[in-house]
Amino acid sequence: MTATINYFSGTGNSLYGARTIAENLGECTIQSIPELMRSGHQIVCPPGTVGIVCPVYSLGVPLIVADFVKNADLSAAEYVFVILTYGAYPGAVEDMIYNIMEAAGRAPDYVTKVKMADNYLPVFNPPTGEKLESLMRSARQGFEVAAHEIHEKQKKVPHSFFIHKLMGRIVYRSMKGDALDKDFYIDPTCNGCGTCEKVCPVNNITIEQERPVWHHHCESCFACIHHCPTKAIQYGSKTRGKGRYRNPEVSLKDLMRKS
16 A cells, blocks of 8 residues: 555654554555654645654644644545554544544544553653553554554544543643743753754754754743753653653654754
8 A cells, every 4th residue: 555644753652653653554654743743845745645643732733733734735635544643532533633633624534542651741640661652552553453444444433421521621722822941940950952953853852052942932842841851851840750761663853843
């Protein structure tokens, strides 16, 4: 099967998912959604199978993914699928992405979700050891099942209960606004290495006087805080002393911006 897979990933979970789907489908092209959006060119998806793999943020779709869907031309795609990676609770995100894409002119044929390690540091401490290994095994199985169903061009349209949709709408409102990064700060261990600037998928961070500065168009992917080599970046009062996370099958280089 020839397929184009577009992904967005802050800590590597969705990139791992995109790669696992590609391995199981065969001939695939994997593309970074932030890089496509930064190019400034019209995004025209090719004929054949087109996929989107992305995480769930605040029970909803990352803002950049919603913008991608609204701006991409999917008219030539014969089959469209969406894989959503989540940690604790996904809400009604499957319905949300379906409705966004339908309103943009091309509803997906297949939507599913795969549970992975939750790494939203203000609430969770990322799993390690056997718990992480178990989550990785389960996630791989989930991606392999999805790949089989996609290869068979199965139809899978989501239908969530009203309460899940209501909760999703309430929580997702926190994603709106231009100050999603207002609670980031650095402690004295910052060495000005610039890793945070390089891993930010939306160019929201610059290094000024050897210190990171956030510019208020944050996606809340937390790539900066997770990949800081000295753990110098904090968020509010609830991240000190907590672990940091990167998908064990994804390298730091994989997550650094190419452009």
